[in-house]
Amino acid sequence: MNGGIERVVVIHLKGRQVVETRIDKLVEGHRDAITVKRVFGDPYQKNGVTVIPAARVMGGGGGGQGEAPDGAGHGIGTGFGIAAHPVGAYVIRGDIVKWEPAIDVNRIIAGTFAVAALAILITLRRSK
Numbered sequence: 001m002n003g004g005i006e007r008v009v010v011i012h013l014k015g016r017q018v019v020e021t022r023i024d025k026l027v028e029g030h031r032d033a034i035t036v037k038r039v040f041g042d043p044y045q046k047n048g049v050t051v052i053p054a055a056r057v058m059g060g061g062g063g064g065q066g067e068a069p070d071g072a073g074h075g076i077g078t079g080f081g082i083a084a085h086p087v088g089a090y091v092i093r094g095d096i097v098k099w100e101p102a103i104d105v106n107r108i109i110a111g112t113f114a115v116a117a118l119a120i121l122i123t124l125r126r127s128k
Contacts, residue, residue: 038084050092057084 041053063078088101 038082048093052090052092054087054089055084056087057082059083 038057039055041055043050043052045051059080059082061078061080063076065074065076067074085104086102088099091098091100
């Protein structure tokens with residue numbers, strides 16, 4: 001960590017006890033979730049061909065605190081999320097490396113339905 005951010009402390013309640021968590025310790029717990037191993041899978045070989053799968057990985061986190069206007073309540077929280085989708089694989093045969101994109105069938109189906117719905121709407125508007 002840099003710029004002194006490791007000294008920032010998050011204070012939260014655990015039951016009735018106040019617990020302090022340093023930001024660097026909080027981030028450390030999520031660091032493994034966003035690594036190159038999440039993007040590129042372990043290579044595997046068969047019949048002289050090596051395949052290295054790849055994925056699109058997105059993640060984010062945040063936190064905040066607040067107090068009710070009348071001072072009746074106080075809250076604090078943090079959160080973290082990650083999403084990964086396969087995008088393809090590198091296929092290595094001898095000295096030749098080739099990118100093979102993954103086919104996202106769900107995206108194709110959704111796109112087909114969107115185009116069909118748009119065509120129906122245009123047809124209905126023109127018939128008025």
